Amino acid sequence: MDSFLYQASIYLAAAVIAVPIAARLGLGSVLGYLAAGIVIGPVFHLVGSEMEELRHFAEFGVVMMLFLIGLELEPRALWNMRHKLIGLGGLQVVLSTLVIMAAAIAAGQPFATAIAIGLALSLSSTAIVLQTLSEKGLMQTGGGRSAFSVLLTQDIAVIPILALLPLLAVGEIYGAINDDGSISLAIHEAAAEGHGHAASLVEGLPGWAVTLVTLGVIGLVILAGIYLTRPVFRFIHVAGLREMYTALALLIVVGISFLMTLVGLSPALGAFLAGVVLANSEFRHELESDLEPFKGLLLGLFFITVGAGINFTAFFADAADLIGLAVLVILVKGIVLYLLGRAFKLKGRDRWLFTLSLAQAGEFGFVLISFSTQQNVIPADVAEKLLLITALTMLITPLLFILYELISRRMSDAAGPKYKPDEIDEEGPVIIAGIGRFGQIVNRLVQASGFKTIVLDHDMQTIQLMRRFGFKGFLGDPTRPELLRAAGLQKARVLVVAMDDKDKATMLVAYARRQRPDLHIVARAYDRPHVFELYKAGANDIVREMFDSSLRAGRYVLENIGLSEYEASEAVQTFYAHDRGTVRQLAEVWDPNIPASENAAYIAKAKELEKELEAALLNRVYENDRKSA
Structure with a gap:
């Protein structure tokens, strides 16, 4: 146990360093976890049975992930x-x-x-x-x-594949049917191999009995999800013990996984089925919020063990x-x-995403390779x-997603506009770029x-919608x-940039400022970092x-907790004026290459300005009290 905890702590420490770096470089967290495993594995020589123990524990993250995915799918959507x-x-x-079988035969491998x-390798x-x-x-x-x-089909396909593999044995035949007509299910043996030797509910039973027990367990999971979970959750809700929600959520996933293992079914598949059953439950969001941290942690640990398991x-x-x-x-x-993808009419980026995401x-x-060796x-x-x-293809997968993003970006650039642009035959003093909810109000007012x-x-x-109105x-x-x-940029007095795309909005402001240094530019910003970008690009307002x-909304709050309408209005005006000055000062110390939470100069300036705001608001209250006296 001490060795197990030691390994897990070392892996997680490596992940804390590697994953943020990978995410910052745009490579995704998965590649960061894999890289952490590759670096740590050889250094600490984490191989053998201890490594397998950690991997089996980490595989539970896949089970949780499928349970949470099931929660997002209603049975009707699955149908x-x-x-x-x-x-x-x-x-x-x-x-x-x-295709892979044909390639293996061509390479000299026996048919089985x-x-x-x-x-x-098909999975x-x-x-x-x-x-x-x-x-x-x-x-x-x-x-x-x-x-x-x-992916869901592949998870289901594991069951018959595990049952088929012993029939292909080229050495000692491991029959699926015993002399007395009973069945020793290969899938049960695989579950025992991967998750420890547990008692089986179907070992030694006749084929018809195995089928009945398996269907009975599946039916039990469905009925329990429909009729049992709601009363239990309500009971815990009445008790008011928040931590019991997490305990029950873990119990559901662990219990169903263990039950599925007893009848030789995939724990991940059982968890997915339970998630689908609970998708319509009023406690669905509670389950998601409780299990999400465990899923992320265990999945990360699983990816690390994949990287560490490579025999260099x-x-x-x-x-x-x-590599070849x-x-x-x-x-x-x-x-x-x-x-x-072509046969099923996937087009453009969707086809490339489908192709590159599943190619590993x-x-x-x-599991299948290890079980095939055993048999x-x-x-x-x-x-x-x-x-x-197998491990190498999984390592390459994050790079395939990066390749997809490059292809997607090129396809987007090459596609150009969907429709032929209109010929603009009018000019006006105000140009409004972008006519969504924000731009519509500006346009109507002007x-x-x-x-x-x-x-x-x-x-x-x-x-077209605008024209109808x-x-x-x-x-x-x-x-x-x-x-x-054509819209008259050289003669316009005001340009309103109200586009949804932040990058394009900033690019438009910068271009317009270069062309017309005297143009007044009013720009819509998504958040404060976008404000800084627009400020540096040359926007006026x-x-x-x-x-x-x-x-x-803040003014309504102040009016209803003791301030008069005048006092609330004064507080809002003070806050507004101070915030405009704050943004300008923070823009001077803002660095787009450093997150605000890590920019020491930005944080210090923000704290200083926040104290100035408090002083200004308190001074306003004092002045109002003095005048009223």
Whole structure:
């Protein structure tokens, strides 16, 4: 136990250093965890049974992740995915297996061994892919949803694969059917191998009894999720013990995983099923908030153990071939995935996301390869190389996501505008770039006051909606110089930058300031760092989109806790005037390359200005009291 805690503490300490660095470089947290494992593993020689113990503990993070994903899916949504689960996911497993199997046979492997290799390498990494999709906000895209469907199908496919592998044994045959007609399920043996030898509810039972027990356990999970969890949660809620929510959430996941292991089913699959059942529960968000920290920590530990588990002695002895084979696996799976993406009408970036996110081998590959070796299906020397290839493909996966981002950016730049820009044949004293909720109010106020505006927006639907309500606007990208010139940038008196895209808004302000040093620019800012960017780009008036509404809400608060309307209004005006000066002073010490929380000069100036604000507000109160006296 002491050794286990020592290993875990060393790994987590490495992660605290490596993960923020990887995130800062834009590489994602997964690559940081893998890098931490690679560095720490050889240094501390964490190999053998102790390493396996830590890995099995960390694998519970995958179980929690699937439970939380299940919470986000209603049963109806899962039913609507059936075509992708059976079609897209099923074809991916079958086709990838056949192609990799053919390559293994061509390399001289026996038929049974080739099948096992194909099955093991056809599965992708649920942990890495889902974590990265969530981090990068890609889960709800067409490519992200398709990738999730395939991953879910692969998790389900592990069950029949584990049952099939003993039948392929090339040495001592490990039959799935005993002489007396009972079944010794391979999946139970794999569960025992991976999670410790636990008692089984199905070992030695006839086939029909195994089926009944398995279906009974699944039904029990569903019924308990529907009828038992709500009363238990209500009981804990009445007790008022906040920590018991976390205890119950952990009990649900651990209990279901253990129950699934007893009948030879995947713990991750059981947890996913339980999550789907509880998706409509009023306590869903409570479960998510309680388990999210545990999931993140255990998943990080899992990624670290993958990196630490690489046998570098074996790797450096045959590095070129292993890297070549890992790249070959990614290419073969990538081609299959790309063709399936086309067949299922995934387009553009979605197809590339689907292809690149699933091209690696996964954590279930470790289980299948180890189990195949135990059953004499894959020779030990071949298995060692396969484990290294699997780990290498997982290490390459974060780089594939970076490649996707480069492709996506190029496709976005090459696509250009969806519609042909309008020919702008009018000029006006006010140009409004961006006509969303913010720009609409500005436009209505200025036009209603008798001034002409020239409205530019790149969204066709927004422009069409404006026209239906009698407001004229021009379709086009406001950042394009030719459109700005046509709209009368050289003669305009005011430019309003109200675009949603922060980077484009800053770029437009900088361009307009270079072209017209005398132009008055009013810009919408998303947050305070964006204010600083716009300030340095040359904007005259910068409006934070939530600032004025927040001030109004604060004024209502002051009026209802004892201040008069006049006093509350005076406090708001003082705060407003001070904040405008504060932003200008903070902009001088702001550095875009250093987070505000780590910029010592910025923090010191902010504290100083906050004390000045308190003094100004207290002085205002004192003056009001003196006048009223």
